[in-house]
Amino acid sequence: MFRTCLISLSAAIAAASPHLLTSAEAQTVAQPATIIPRYAEVADLVLDSPVLLDAQIRSAARIKGAEAANVTAGRVRYYIEADVLALIRAPGAMPTRVGYVVDVPVDARGKAPKLNKRRVLLFARPVTGQAAMVQLTTLDSQHDWSPDLDALVRRVVQEVVAPDAPPAISGLGNAFHVPGTLPGEGETQIFVQTATGAPISLSILRRPGEQRRWAVALGEVVDDAAAPPPRDTLLWYRLACGLPRALPRASTESEEPANAAIAREDYAFVLQQLGACRR
Numbered sequence: 075m076f077r078t079c080l081i082s083l084s085a086a087i088a089a090a091s092p093h094l095l096t097s098a099e100a101q102t103v104a105q106p107a108t109i110i111p112r113y114a115e116v117a118d119l120v121l122d123s124p125v126l127l128d129a130q131i132r133s134a135a136r137i138k139g140a141e142a143a144n145v146t147a148g149r150v151r152y153y154i155e156a157d158v159l160a161l162i163r164a165p166g167a168m169p170t171r172v173g174y175v176v177d178v179p180v181d182a183r184g185k186a187p188k189l190n191k192r193r194v195l196l197f198a199r200p201v202t203g204q205a206a207m208v209q210l211t212t213l214d215s216q217h218d219w220s221p222d223l224d225a226l227v228r229r230v231v232q233e234v235v236a237p238d239a240p241p242a243i244s245g246l247g248n249a250f251h252v253p254g255t256l257p258g259e260g261e262t263q264i265f266v267q268t269a270t271g272a273p274i275s276l277s278i279l280r281r282p283g284e285q286r287r288w289a290v291a292l293g294e295v296v297d298d299a300a301a302p303p304p305r306d307t308l309l310w311y312r313l314a315c316g317l318p319r320a321l322p323r324a325s326t327e328s329e330e331p332a333n334a335a336i337a338r339e340d341y342a343f344v345l346q347q348l349g350a351c352r353r
Contacts, residue, residue, distance in 0.1 A: 110223050113230070113306035114315055114351050115214070120230045123197035123211045125168070128160035128219060132171065134189040149177045150186045156194065163231050169206045174198065176216055193219040195227060233308035240292060240309045241270040243316030249325040249341065251333040258282040262340040264325070266317070278340035288344050302347060315351035317344075 111119075120126065137151040145151045155173045174196070180186050197215040198208035210216060217223060233239060247265035254260045259281055266274035277300065278288040289300035290313065303309035321341040326334035 110220065110226065111214070111217070112352050113226070114311055115353050116223075116226055116230050117234075117308065117311045117315075118353065119197040119212065119215065120163075120227065120234055123163075123199060123215065125164045125196070125198040125200060125208055126162035126227065126231065127156075127158050127164075127168070127172065127196040127198065127208070128162060128224065129156035129158050129172065129194055129196055131156045131189050131192045131194060136186075137175070145177050149179050151175065151177045152186075152189065154189065156196070159193070162195075162228060163235075165200065171206065172196075172208050173206055174208050174210055176210060195219050195223060230308070238292070240274065240312045241268040241272050243267070243274070243312055244269050246318055246322055246325050248328075249321055249337045250329055251337045251340070253333070254280070256282050260336065262337045264321070264337070264341060264344075276341075276344055278343060280336075280340075286340070286343055288340070288347060305349065310348065311351070313344075314348040315353075317348075319345070 131154055133155045134152045135154075137153055142151040153173065153175055155171060158168060158170050158172060161168055178186055178189070195217045196208065196210065197212065197217075198210050201207040201209055243266055245267040247267050249262065249264040251260055251262040261280070262276075262278040264276040264278075266276065268274055272292070273294050275291050276288060277291065278286055280286055288302060290303055290309065291300040292309075303313065321338045326337050329337065
């Protein structure tokens with residue numbers, strides 16, 4: 075199988091790795107010292123990759139000549155064959171061995187890392203017409219395997235495929251603030267638009283002498299059980315990474331100026347509480 079793939083390597087590269095053919099999107103392999111990516115980075119990879127594999131590299135053949143003419147300086151290109159140890163996610167059956175193309179950085183001495191027998195996690199997509207080939211999806215689609223990273227990836231996958239998984243955010247709808255009977259008292263409600271049309275809303279409660287409180291609700295009705303999402307969960311990721319950085323003017327165009335200003339302050343408070351989406 076390996077010899078056959080090398081004979082038709084040019085065709086395999088073109089089919090399996092169109093993104094590899096642009097140097098700006100060249101693939102990389104993780105360094106031997108395993109660094110666990112942040113939750114948002116893993117969620118990005120999981121959501122963009124229909125194929126997730128725990129695999130061990132069986133062979134790595136250096137690609138030279140015309141097929142490697144556009145490799146970024148400081149990297150070398152390999153055709154990899156890897157044995158699939160575990161199928162974490164896939165749209166269908168996968169072979170026990172897969173091939174793919176990867177550009178790996180050289181070290182300070184200009185030498186490429188040793189890839190044979192390395193255990194890796196692959197974030198990929200199938201290649202049409204080539205069942206034994208996969209295409210890595212992003213710059214960071216091959217990571218050295220570790221128990222912690224494996225556990226995180228599997229947790230994110232479970233959240234993504236859950237029936238009640240929160241959808242991607244597409245924008246913000248109406249927002250309004252209702253003052254209370256006491257000075258400084260009131261509640262702001264902000265409606266979030268989603269890719270599926272499923273309702274999400276944010277509510278921010280102000281009470282005199284108390285810290286502002288906020289909650290998120292997945293449904294038409296905001297109940298007393300609503301609360302902020304725990305950090306490093308899919309709902310937190312959807313909000314922290316998907317919400318606009320400011321409340322659009324159109325969201326409060328029907329509000330009194332004073333109430334609109336409070337709604338904008340409360341929305342900024344929610345963003346601050348969520349924290350930055352670090353990738």
